């Protein structure tokens with residue numbers, strides 16, 4: 001790490017943890033701490049705790065923890081240096097450009113440059129004589145040249161090496177092209193273009209970088225895969241981005257229209273719906289939901305209306321649950337794509353259609369009704385049962401009451417009976433949820449690694465080491481006296497030893513001992529471990545006595561260990577050791 005430690009601390013003090021976390025987690029005060037639902041694993045009761053006192057957080061559910069940098073890193077999927085830079089920008093702290101040097105940051109830069117050049121290449125090919133087929137296809141689907149330019153659409157030639165050669169001429173290395181995922185390496189060790197004979201859609205992130213491509217096969221090509229997309233790279237994570245978000249982000253405060261295909265999004269933009277975005281080849285993910293909830297209040301799902309589309313809608317609704325986003329579902333008549341509909345019927349009609357988008361409850365009731373014959377008594381009863389089950393899943397009492405009234409009027413069953421049935425269903429659901437949450441605690445989704453597996457074999461010593469670390473983090477004035485008596489070789493686990501060494505190092509360089517300075521390179525679970533250590537010591541304890549006690553325990557255990565090592569020694573080793581001891585004595589050591 002090459003950013004000076006004073007700068008790290010400066011940035012940390014200017015970004016208090018509460019305000020860094022608040023946009024992502026609803027925090028409630030509990031004593032001097034704050035709690036909320038963990039953004040890193042699914043939970044219904046808050047176990048995510050923020051300690052404003054020392055600028056840390058820890059989740060008792062999944063074990064993730066750390067400081068403002070760890071949080072920023074995890075929530076935005078950045079590396080450590082990027083997280084530091086982002087918080088520095090926010091708080092107006094200057095970092096000298098040449099004072100850090102991260103090879104990862106450089107690598108990302110190269111990939112972004114390759115992507116930008118590739119996008120230029122695809123676009124000029126589309127506009128060239130040879131790319132005419134691509135341009136004809138796009139204009140044939142109603143796109144204007146202005147729209148094509150606005151989105152930077154392009155075409156990949158039917159050739160194995162045109163892009164690679166172009167990039168080589170620009171000075172890029174073959175290996176870097178593979179890292180950017182625009183080229184592949186054959187078994188023979190040669191490099192070739194990954195996108196061939198395709199219409200190219202560049203994915204641009206919120207900062208304006210080209211981070212990925214989606215290539216659609218040519219219309220007359222029925223054999224190749226319909227889409228080839230960039231796989232995850234250093235600059236692109238599939239689950240994190242949405243196509244068109246770079247344009248939509250300034251037009252979507254009230255509402256976003258979420259469509260399946262890139263082509264749909266492009267068409268809608270051209271028709272004036274600049275709040276349209278596309279999934280770019282994935283189902284809606286929790287990360288995307290988080291991104292959306294930062295920019296908009298309402299998401300209108302305009303996915304395909306076939307069976308697969310219906311499933312995608314239900315899955316998306318499930319993913320967006322508890323996000324605070326108002327989810328609506330649009331069904332387009334005759335099973336058309338948004339793209340086809342707008343082309344045929346115009347923007348005004350699509351606007352009308354948008355206003356007819358239904359809420360989640362309506363949608364669920366509608367598709368339940370679709371499956372059965374409502375003229376048949378038995379079917380109607382079955383439908384009512386299904387409908388009450390659906391309603392029982394909602395915690396919104398007003399809308400449940402509203403729908404119960406609707407069902408009652410329509411099917412001639414008293415509202416009271418319907419509400420009773422809903423309550424019954426709800427009780428069962430709550431029971432199931434409690435069970436599920438319990439099993440989530442046992443096996444949470446965020447892989448809860450044991451931060452220090454070596455502790456199990458070294459319980460007594462490690463507990464004392466942890467205590468020493470806690471004390472030193474809280475009372476750095478004891479560091480000198482402790483290190484005099486306790487060399488780190490006596491520590492029983494690699495992790496406690498590493499932390500202890502870093503504390504000493506920090507102290508020797510006359511820096512404040514702060515776990516943010518120690519933390520670079522630790523995993524989130526290891527940071528969580530550090531946070532629990534930092535927070536585990538009370539203020540009222542007799543520190544000196546405690547320190548002496550811990551040093552005694554650690555030394556005892558270290559001695560025991562070296563003795564037991566003797567027991568396992570071979571005769572030759574014994575002889576060797578005795579000889580060394582004798583040598584030392586003779587030298588007067």
Ligand SMILES: [Zn+2]
Nearest residue numbers: 038041059062
């Ligand atoms: Zn958690």
